[in-house]
Amino acid sequence: MRNPPLSRRRFLAMTGGAAALAAGSGLLAACGGSTAPRTGGAGSVAMPDYVPTTLVTPDLPATADGVMAGFYRYPANPATAFTTKPGEGAGTVSILTNILNPVPPSAGANAYWQELHNRLGATLDITMTPQADYLSKLSTVIASGDLPDLTLISARLAHKADVLTRLCADLSEFLGGSAVRQYPFLASIPTDAWLPTAYGGGIFAVPIPRAVVGTIMFTRTDLVRARGLDPEPASYADFLAVAKGLTDARGNRWAFGSVKGVITFVGTMLGVPNVWREEGGRFTSEHETEERKEAIARTARMFADGLFHPDTMGGRLQGRDLFGNGTLAFNPDGYAAWDTLAKTYPVEVGATVAPKADGGGTARHRAGTTAFAITAIKKTDKSRIEQLLRICDWLAAPLGTSEYMFRKFGVEGTHYTMEDGAPVLTDKGKVEVKLPLEYVVDAPHVLGPGDRARVDAQRAYQEKVVPTILRNPAEGLYSATATDKAGELSKIIDTAELDIVSGRKPIGHWDEAVAAWRTAGGDAARAEYEKALADKA
């Protein structure tokens, strides 16, 4: 038995138990290659080694606290990372994932999809479900007992831990510790992103990594300036003034279109914790804080003042389109949307940094989740898992490889042309290169490559916000209740927020909702986190 390089490994007690004991069993798991899932009780696992890719040197290097690396230009000669077809012999690979853009033409009428099959040496049968309906679709597919080969598991899935450990393959023997080096691009996914894939002593999925910066309040800076408003509000009052100044119902424009996004943003100004606050081993949920209640009350006042799009409550607004055409002036979205928005709409996309509510500097911004979601592999035999992981590895090939260029832009000449060293999608490319491959597996994000001014703006935003970043103290701790009941618990909160903000219920209703949340599992989750933290120490 080879002695594993302990120093490079990160041992994590996922479900509690003495750290020493946990580390010991993790060693066993890694060396013995045991695939038996161990649910409940103490378990630990050797997380995959982190071997960042060295294919390209960024123009703006990443920082230690999590500001993303930036690129102004595409690498001139992308390397071809795979000499063989990664999916050779895999036949048809069924995939279930979500999609955020219109569904592309089917494989038969999509040259990009056909070329993808050709390059992979396998056929991808992708079921694409709109993100809003994804949880229902996923739950139904799981209940049907017929999982596809690769399934995107959303964080809010009920009984997530059990679904993963019982229905999905334990990947520890393939990815744990140094084993992941066989899949170099999966190895370049940072360790933090792997945390949500580990349950009961095994790794049960591949994460879709995300940077720490999280959700951004995208702002139509052009509109702000055109109205002579301040694009850098210094307090809540300033922000409110900007929102009011932008709203013009007669001109079909409103400041906001997302209740949740505004509550979170106002909450950031008021100092609401990121999901949990931990003080001396005691956990307090963000929902239990006065600041959060105040954030909801203020959002409700904004709603009453008509700052929200009138159809906000239906929850089916196409936020990006409405932002692009000027119906919405603010649109909170993941940081990755910055490029998408800027490339899709001919408008100036900016971002508003949350000030402290009463002024006096930048508020502490919430860290984003380390993974958008995770992709699990159905339980199957070893060689099939290896094939599927090779495909995942291919899908994670980063900037600087020809695989990346193909994944993002298709075939040069057909789907894109190089103009000034940057790929520009052709009309065919805009239609066909829309497969949601980035929601199966993806390389860690970087800023750009793109327009220097945009990359600089994004970088400036991150340099301002990332140093303030507020992490979720429960990240890396495991609570069965929080995992399994994520959907139910969020629903209680979301429903109450909508009821209050829409004016259907008074702000006092919030206390009832929080009580219901505590009974439904909030208190249990708190206890589990507190125990997990105590066990870890």
Place this chain on the structure above:
Amino acid sequence: MAPTELAATAAPAARGTPDAPPPAARRPRQASWRWRLRRDWFLLLLGLPGLLLVVLFHYVPLAGNVIAFKDYRPYLTVWEAPWVGFENFRVIYEGDPAFLNALTNTLVISLIQIVVVFPVPIALALLLNSLLSERVKRVVQSVLYLPHFMSWVVVVAVFQQLLGNAGLYNTWARAHDLPLLHLIGNADLFLPLITSQAIWKDAGWGTIIFLAAMSRVDLELYEAVAVDGGGRMRQLWHVTLPAIRSVIVLLLILKLGDVLTVGFEQIILQQAAVGQDASEVLDTYVYNRGIIDGNFGMAAAVGLVKGVVGLGLVLAANKIAHLFGERGLYSRW
């Protein structure tokens, strides 16, 4: 109304009504059975796919109701899940407020559907039947049928686009300082909204079965009324309505069976806009608690009770129909 449900339920009923054997076929019982098989084999063959469909998609899944008594988890098979007795029924017998809210909403919507929505196709059919010009009738019918073929997603989207708070009218009204219509996303107007949607979408389609019944009326009956000096109202009252009475009763019985089922798709699509208090019905409750929250057992228990209540109502209504001398859904004779 859902004609497919009608067809599915009516078909076995029709099969279950044994035609009196023709007098010529007086043979020993055994032979009679075989003889009839030989005579009807083709008809039976035609009925077979339908029967298979009903068994496969209506009867076999009934066995799945067993999870109402189990702590079912999607990653376990039905057999592995532990038995929990009536634990899943607690929301019902302990009266979980969310369940009671869903039940109340369901009953209110159902009542409105029976009182307001159900008679509309009948009135419409009478109206159509009184049209003399065959051409006009066909055009009107086609226009009325059309919405039935749109899915609820489209219907809801059309209402949203036209009457939504940022829809066609309100955008225009806002630009011209006219009063706004706050119809969609208004919890107080949710009931009238879904009722009018249901009428707009399906009333035309619902007329088909009544028109068919009316077309069977012997013209001589109308003539007889005319001869006796009766006007149009008399004809309506003494000929047309009695002719379609059995169909009305049949559909009403079926409707009663559906009393706890009030249009899942239509409501879930519009739920977020008005909140759960106004819009949660049993079907959405089962979906939200079962599929979304992962409480499959509890959702199945509620669904099971719903089914049992529906069955009870159908049987009771059928019994009452028999007492009034109607054939009802099925009959013993």
